[in-house]
Amino acid sequence: MKAFKYLSPTTVEEAIAFHGQHSETAKYMGGGTDVIVKVKEGWMEPDFLISLKKIKEMSELHKNAATGELSIGAMVTHATLEKSLMIQNEYPIIYDAVSNIGSLQVRNVGTIGGNLINAVPSADGAIPLIALDGVALLHGPEGERSVAVKDLFVSPYKTILKPMEILKKITIPPQAPHTGSAYIKFGRRAAMELPLIGIGILLSLDEIQGICTKARICLGVAAPTPMRAFDAEKLLKGKKIGEALLIEAGKIAADESKVRDSVRGKAWHRKEMIRVHVKRMGIKCLELINAGH
């Protein structure tokens, strides 16, 4: 393993300045679960690793009581999200996703920001944040900008981040009442396995008639980047949702996906699992709404 210098800034501005001084040879690091593996294997050879760990504001998780907006610092770990009662009760789709990432050790240090910026098609953390209409706040040498989480990804391992830009936090707009959300990571094993397919659904219903006012169907490992199944979502919006409609939405979502064969599974199997799990997760959303979530 090539030797590197470890830098530990305490503000975003300081981190960007460090990166500016060492530009090509520096790399940001969140929890390091991806970066350190790559450095050890020699796939990445930075001279400087800039840890974002000591930047306090980036580790904050809080909900604004007045506006209902949730703010998740990019350095918030999967374990912090998993243990949060607020996340468990109000954002079950986030809980479902992060509580199944890697092992306890990976969740203790791996961050939600690193999961997004790593930009693999199987990133479990991306799907719930897309379903919840999350917005990423980026900070670079030219200042701040906001981008919808769904628009962060360009291709596997590539995001729209400009050189030296940092993902500071993700904000989630307030959720409508009568909203249910759920995620399933479907794979051959329950633990230490990247998903064969990841399916996240969010449904909001109108209080009086139970008509669907918002539908999000988000898929991981179904295309080169995490994706939304827009046609399947359109089918649900404005209708009273039952099992038959969810079965139809599952078929449409499977057709919209761009699944392919890989070492972990065949395309036909992935399509079949999208079909099955869109229905199952849709029903789980309806159950959560009925239970008063």
Ligand SMILES: Cc1cc2nc3c(=O)[nH]c(=O)nc-3n(C[C@H](O)[C@H](O)[C@H](O)COP(=O)(O)OP(=O)(O)OC[C@H]3O[C@@H](n4cnc5c(N)ncnc54)[C@H](O)[C@@H]3O)c2cc1C
């Ligand atoms: C054994 C093992 C099992 C795993 N299992 C899963 C799994 O089940 N599901 C899953 O989705 N992932 C899994 N992963 C992948 C990884 O752990 C997660 O993606 C994790 O969330 C990455 O976060 P990190 O903070 O460790 O990222 P890091 O390794 O620190 O960084 C990842 C990338 O993001 C960049 N980066 C990090 N933070 C920022 C930021 N705030 N701003 C700008 N750039 C940033 C880094 O420069 C690097 O390019 C696994 C990894 C291992 C080693």
